[in-house]
Amino acid sequence: MLEEDLIVLMERYQGGELAAFETLYERLAPALHRFLASSWDGPVDDLVQETFLQLHRARHTYLPPRPVLPWVYAIARNVRRMDRRSRGRHRRFEVEEPEQTLAAAASPATDAPADQVAVRDALARLPADRREALVLHHVWGFSFQEIGSLLGVRDGTVKVRAHRGITTLRSLLASVRGRLGGPREPSGGEQRTSPENVSAGDPGEPALPLRSPTRSR
């Protein structure tokens, strides 16, 4: 999907062409569905529909020839936040994680159900901004640049958030294993699992159920 095509479609949509909206919907809905599913525990269809409704009402706020995707994703994030607020579930969202994200995160690398539960719990305990960057990059495969556009922050900020998310996740998993009396970390494991000392690509770490980004646009 070329950004230039989307810009042309948006201009036609702003001009009142229903066919342009239909094409936009066809092209954007699957990606929006994935995006909203990445941090949501309820039915996503409603949110996708509300996003398109908001997009329609605010279509005059799209300023050609700016990129369309950041504009669309910003509206989707607004809808997601609005939904969280209206449900009064701020606290719950801090401790819960969407089933779809967790299902996606449970890659074949995580065979044991206990591991999946541990990852799920650890993901749920991550700060929301780190979890969002981590999940969008490692689970859904968005590039840092794309995530920066989606979230309205610099690429470097996304990298830092994702990296801190990984290190925190590792720390949490290590502490969970310690509590459950699971396999102990190799010698020096405590040092390596501290956020300051663990690198995202440390081969000595236990395998995380996260996929490497495969998409590139």
Added chain:
Amino acid sequence: MSAIPQDLYREIAADLRPVRPLRPAWVRALVLLPCAAAGLALLSFLLGPRWLAEPPLSLAGAGVQLLLAYALLVLALGETIPGTRTGIARPVLAVGASLLAFLGFLFALHGTHPMAVPPGMELAMVLRCLGFSLLLGVVPGLLGFGLIGRGLPARPGVAGVLGGLAAGLAAVSVWQLFCAGTEPAHVLTGHGGAVLALAGAGLALGLARRARQDAAWARRRA
């Protein structure tokens, strides 16, 4: 191929009139300048062209505050365009710079041209300045909030505060040219109070808008 839900399709099709994209924020924020000019003309008509006798420092202070008010409104309107990289640093820096400029010119002017409020007149002078400043801030405030309302602010509260501060700062930048008092206590309460009041009004309007959106969404979901 993703099928469009029927109710969404109907709603879109029923309201598919052509729309004109908003102008850039820096263009729309220019509305502040004619407002300030109109305020200056109105006060000159009501109170006489006192500002012509103001010291250069006072005129420079008014100009700088007006420019900062314009910058604040540009930021507020930038908040209303989804996908604009906003962050929190720029709004915080802009608000900080505006407050610093306000306080800096206040103390600089007081240092070079001290003018105490006559004894016994403190409250009356404060109320007068508050009244005129708020009066001057109403029109740019309403226009600013109207412009903000046309967009889709991700952070309505932030946009409202920035818009309110812009209106308040523009108003006091004009009013300070007609107020002889430079005593910090007077300026902070009579002029600064109006700025804070308009910023508070902006915040309240922004939060009210957000609450309205949330309630409408909750109703639709139900």
